[in-house]
Amino acid sequence: MGNKHIGRLAGLSILVASASMVQAQDSVFVGNLIDYTGPTAFVGKNYGPGIKDAVDWINANGGISGTQIEMEQVDYAYKVPEAIATYKRWKSRKKMVALQGWGTGDTEALISFVAKDKIPVWSASYSGHLTDPTGLNSKTEKPAPYNFFYGPSYSDACRAMVQWAADDAKAGGVESPRFVYLGDNHPYPNAPKEACSEYAAELGMDVLNPIVVPMKPGDFKAQCLTIKDSGANYAYIGNLGGSVVSLLKSCRTVGTEVKYMANIWGGDYRTIEAAEAVDYVFPSASPFWESDAPGMDRVREIHAQGSFDKSEKPTHHYIRAVCSVFYMKEAMEWAKQNGGMTGENIKQGMYAKKDWVPDGLEGVCLPSSWSETDHRGTTTVSINTGTAVDGKAVIKKIADVSLPQRDDWIGY
C-alpha cells in the first residue's frame, strides 16, 4: 500500500512536472525597447507601461490561445547601439518572435536586421519611411517589410493638421494663410517636415522657412520673436514634452498670434496643463481616458490590473500602446492557427483582416488595414484642441480628417 502510494505520488509529480514543463515551453518571447530615462522619456513613461500592462492582461486572460507572452522591457535611453546589442541578445538568446519598439533612430537602424531575421516590429515611431514595405515609392531609401505601427504616420498626421488649418483659414476668411514648421533639426521632428510642407503648399498655404526649436527645454523667446515677425498663422511643432511646454510659455510672453499645432507625441493633457496652453491643436489616434467608447472598459481594466502608477491618469499614448499590443496579439493568434508563431507568420497575420479593430477595443483603436504593399494602417486622424482651465486640461475633438491613401505618399 505504502509503495503504491509512493508510486502514485511519483507518477503524479512527474505528471505535474511534465505539465509545467509543457507550460513553460508554451510561451513566446517578445522584446520591448522603452525609454524612461532618455530624451523621449516624457511620453515613454506612459507608452512603456501601456505595453507591459496590455501584455500582462493578455497573459492573465488565456494568452495567445493558450500561449503565454514572455516579455522583457529594456530601457535603452534612446541609445541606438544599446538597442542593437539588446536586439541581438533577444534574437540569439531568447528566440524572439516579435518586437515592440520605440524611437525613430533605433527603429530605422534595425530595419535591415529585422527584415533579415524576419521579426515583425511594432514601433512607437510613426515615421513615414516605415510605411513602404516593398520600395514602391522611388523616394524610399530602404523598404521596411517587417515594420508596423498603430496610428497615422507622422507625415499623415501633419498633413491632416494642415488640411484642417487650410479649412480653418478658409472659414476665418484668411487668404493664403502662412504656415511655419517648428522643431529641432533631428530625425524625429524632421521626419514629416518635407511631406507636410509640400502638402501645405499644395493646399494653397504660404510655407515659411522652418524655425529650429531645440528638443531640450529652454527659453525660446528668440524663436518666438522670429515666429511673430514671420507673420505666421499656423505653426506646427515637431518636438515633444518639456520643449513644447517651454516654447508655448515663451511665446505667450512674447505674444504671438499663431495657432499652434503639434505632433501626436507633443499633445497630451500633461503638456497642456504644464504649458497652460490655450486652443492648442493636436492629433490623436484613440479616444482620451475619460471617453465612454465601448472598448475603454477593457483599457481601464488593463490599467486597473496593471502595474502602472495609479496616482495619475494615463495619457492617450498609453492607449495607443495597448492598441499596438492587441494588433500584435491578434496577428499572433492568426499565426498560431496558420502554421505557428514565427515572425513570418505573424507578419502574414497582420494582412489577414481588413478594416480591423482588435476584439474588445471597439471605439478605441481605429479600424486599420495593412497589406503586403502598404503599411499605412490608418490615415484617419482626429484633430483636437486643448486648453488649460484652472490648471486642468479641457480637450475637445474638433474634426476627423480622412486622408486619401495616395501612392506618392507611401513611405514619405
Place this chain on the structure above:
Amino acid sequence: MSTSSLRPCGDFRTTYKQDQYLFLTRWIGWAAALGLLVLLAAPLLLDAYLISLMILIGIYGIAALGLNIVVGMTGQISLGHAAFFGFGAFASAWINGTTGIPVFLSIPLAGVLTTAVGMLFGLPAARIKGLYLAMATLAAQFILEDFFARASWFTGGSSGSLAETVNLFGFLLDTDERYYYLVLFWVIVSYIAVANLKRTRDGRALIAVRDHYLSAEIMGINLTRYRVMAFGISSFFAGLGGALFGHYLGFVSAEGFTILLSIQFLAMIIIGGLGSVPGTLLGTAFIVLLPQVMQSLTSGLIGTFPGALSGLASGQAYIKEMSIGAAIILFLIFEPDGLAHRVGQIRKSIKLYPFSY
C-alpha cells in the same frame, strides 16, 4: 607611467633593431598569436549576441584608439570625437552611393575624408590648448551634428542615409559572423599601426609634445605640425570606425553621434589607460559590456528575489547609467592609469613573485 619592460634577467638587447621589437618577449608574441587564433575561432564558439558585442567593441575600439592618439599620446583634448565617428559613417555611405566604389574600399576612403575634416577642425590646436581647445573641439561636435541634419546631399538629412552591405567580390558580409572578420581585420591593422606609430620618430615627437611642449619645441619639433597631425590621424581612425559602424547597421542616422558618445569615447580611453594601445581595447570592452552586465545582473537578481527586489525593477535603468558614472569616478580615484596599468601590475607581480622588489 609604468615603462618597465618585464624582460627576463640577462636578456640584453645589443642592437637598435632588437630594441624595437613589437612584442617585448617571445612569450608575449606567442600569447598574441594564441589570442589571435581564439579571436579567429570566436564565431564558431560564441552566439550571435556575444559576436555582436565583440563587433561593437571592435568598432568603438578603433575610434577610441584614434582619440587616444590625440588625448593620450599628444596630451590634447577633443570633445568632438563622436562627430568625426559619424562623419566617417556618412562619408562611406556617400562615397559608395554616389561613385559606386565598393564598400570595402569606401570604408578606408571614408577614413581619409574624415582625416581632412579632422585636420580642419584640429587647426585651432595649433594655437590653443587646454580648456580653450576643449571648447573648440566641442564646437566641431555641434557644427558637424548640425551639418548631418542639414546636408541632405551628403547624409540624406534627417531621414538618414542607407549604407550598403559589404560585398567582397560577390561574397556578402551580411551576417554578424561574417562582418566580425572584417571588423577584426581593421582592429588588427589599426592596433598594429598605432603600436608601431608609437615607436617611430613621429610617434616619439607626439609624446614629447605631450610631456613638455616647450622642451619639444626647443628640440626642434614643429608643434603646429604635430598637433594638427595628431588630429588628422585621430580622425582617420574615428572615420574608419564610423564607416564600419554605418555598414554594420546598414543605416546611418544623425541621432547616434551626439556629445554623449564623445564623452563615452573619453571614458573608454581613461578607463583603458591614456596613451596605452592595448588599454584602449580593454577600456572599450569595459564600457560596452558594463551596461549589458548590469542589465543581466539586475534582471537576474530581480528574477531570483521577485518579492524583495520588485522596487528595483523600475530603477534598473538608473542602476545601469549610474554604474557607468560610478565606474568612471572610481577609476579616476583608484586607477588613474587605467586597466592597462593594472594588467601590467598583475603581470609584474606574477613575474616577481615571491620577491616583489
